[in-house]
Amino acid sequence: MASKRLFDRIDSIQLRGVTKKYDDRFAINDVSIDIEGGELVIFIGPSGSGKTTTLRMINRLIEPDSGTILINDQNIMELEPVALRRNIGYVIQSIGLFPHMTIAENIGLVAKLEGWNEKKIKDRVEYLLDFVSLPSDMFMDRYPHQLSGGQQQRVGLARALVMDPPLLLMDEPFGALDPILRKQLQEEFYQIREKLGKTIIFVTHDIEEAFKLGDRIAIMDDAKLVQIGTAEELIFHPANEMVASIVDTSKKFKHLDTLKIKDLISPLECMYVHDGSLDIESAISSMIGKNIEIAVVSNGSFPLGIVKLIDLLRMDDKESKIIDHVVKIPSFSRNKLLSSSLKIMQKDGHSMAFVMTDGKLSGFLFPNDAFSQVIG
């Protein structure tokens, strides 16, 4: 049974005085927000501040006690919930790929329920896997537990896009990933966002992520919307102390001058290291086998740079050696000052660097991650 396409594009989403109580506690308290079509709005706030509850109200997983939610001026309470949800993509931190279905079945499930034919479903699944940088012939017939966390989250995004919904709800989609992967997926997501052309509502607790991805940022605290605005507005005109303390990271960086790289190192695991003489074909199978997305290329004793799995997958000449495709990244001694290293990285636009101890590779430095560790 095919459900009606409720809206081809989003013109506006409006929350009007939305309130939800559990017993005597407010989950959200009189929240009003206007979201424009095509916008990426990020909800951020401490846990229990009501950001996830707000998100889950938009696809009616939670229904408000009072107040109304309008999408394109239609009250969502007047829409059939199943139809509404098929028009809204949903991606969550725990991903929740169904373990009994293959990747293709997971992505195609709703399309199948909508009565699409096999061919159309298969084409759509292939298109979406390609869109999230997973080679479809390699992944379609696998089961979720055979995929790494990052690969699973890519599939989670593909699954949410299957009906080409004009609106996407994302609840800390990168929250459970390790730092290397999180940075990379954020980067990729930032790049495909334009191509997606969708209205996106995104929940996170990572202010760096919010600044990086969001058009506007909504700050929630204690079940209330405290302030919504662009990064600049929040930084220069914070509504109160709480907003200032969330966005104004400079105060917290006062002691940054004294920090050294070794304080914020992400340790290296030896599975990341691959020899430069390896051909692309074997590097790909090794990386997929180890569930890693980035490999350190070494010449036997010294790290030359990195290669990314998605880049390798796109290479035409699978016979060539990975040493020919190395991306150089900076390397620092572990005793170097953090502030100066970060400046160098910022200047050259690097998102990661090697950390060396006694001339040997001992870990990585991720500036964004370093920031959030300092803030946290």
Place this chain on the structure above:
Amino acid sequence: MDKEHKGVDSLLLSDLVEVWETNSLTLRTIEHLTMFSIAIVLASIIGIFLGLFLYSRPKIAHPTLNLLNLVETIPDIPLLVLLLPIFGLGSGPTIVASVLYSLLPITRNTYTGLKEVDLKYVDIARAMGLSEKDILFKVRIPLSLPMIVGGLRIALVFTMGVVTLGGLIAAGGLGAALIAGIQLYKINTILVAGLWTGLLAVIFDGLAGIVEKRLQRRYGIW
């Protein structure tokens, strides 16, 4: 007379063939497996439906499972003979008793499996726009399958046991061969029929175990 007292070591292939033929063990095996299959099919259908029903009526789930638990404690032969006045002698009461014993593991595992499906899958299914019916058939039931098969495996063992006892109430099957052996004190008959009955049960249990493990592995449970 001589042959029977040669003991275990001298059970030769020719003796085996002779014992097999004089006791028509092929026929007995067919009877045995027929009762077994009918009982298992019936118990699976009733048990899975009952499990689904209890899942939809959580209020009566506990009392029902407790009642089935009580059935489980009743010793097998007393249960069989209590069924005699209702179902007569033979395979009828044997199959009914097997089903009664098998209901608990199948129903309980179906019910528990459905109830304990990780809520994150139900939540995401709902968010994707699956109706409650779709959630039951596409998510809850498939995710409970390893658990349901686990219950079925226990039921297989119970049923093998009861079907063998059926020989005592003229139901035929391999139990009948065991009785013949004991009554006539024919050692070879007892050994061949006993080992064959045990082997058959172990094989079926092993096959069910393989299916169970496959499901678990496919679902990434371990």
Place this chain on the structure above:
Amino acid sequence: MVTLETILSHTADHLVLVLMTLIISICISMPLAFGSLYNKRFGYVVTKFANLAQAVPSFAVVAIVVPLMGIGFYPAVVAILLRALLPIIKNTYIGLSTVDPSMLDYADGIGLNEWQILRYVRLPNAYPAIFAGIKFAFILINSIAILTAYIGSGGLGELIFQGLVAFNNEKILAGAIPAILIAIAFDIIFTRIEKKLTPHYRK
């Protein structure tokens, strides 16, 4: 006509057989289970074998004892033990060995010796599992003790089999009903004890 005395004396015989075999199986199982704890290979073999043996129908076990030991009370005891030992060993072993490793680490850290760990950490943790094993073994024994009347153990099964041969319903019931009552009575008692033994912090 079955007299009350007949029923009572057969019930007594049945209870003697059941309780005796239950106690013997506990006495044999416990040392073996504790032994498996310190010899992993033995523990592995026991659990594997217990799983396998559990699938074998009781009647087959009872029958196979006959060529080995003949008929009578003692062959019946052996047949019952063959079935009842393994579930108790297996449950006890699993109960003793599946202890939260951090708890063992801690116990080690505060200087408990092997015996003290067994006494104060492993054993209390294993009570529910040990008990479930004994309860399961009891249900098994109560069933097989009727079947073993077929190889001359006496007891309630004897009444049932005499009734079956003579098409005497009264005799059949005189054997079956006490056996069922015993099962239910023990189930109630066991459930009570089980509740007491299960620590309050565990549901």
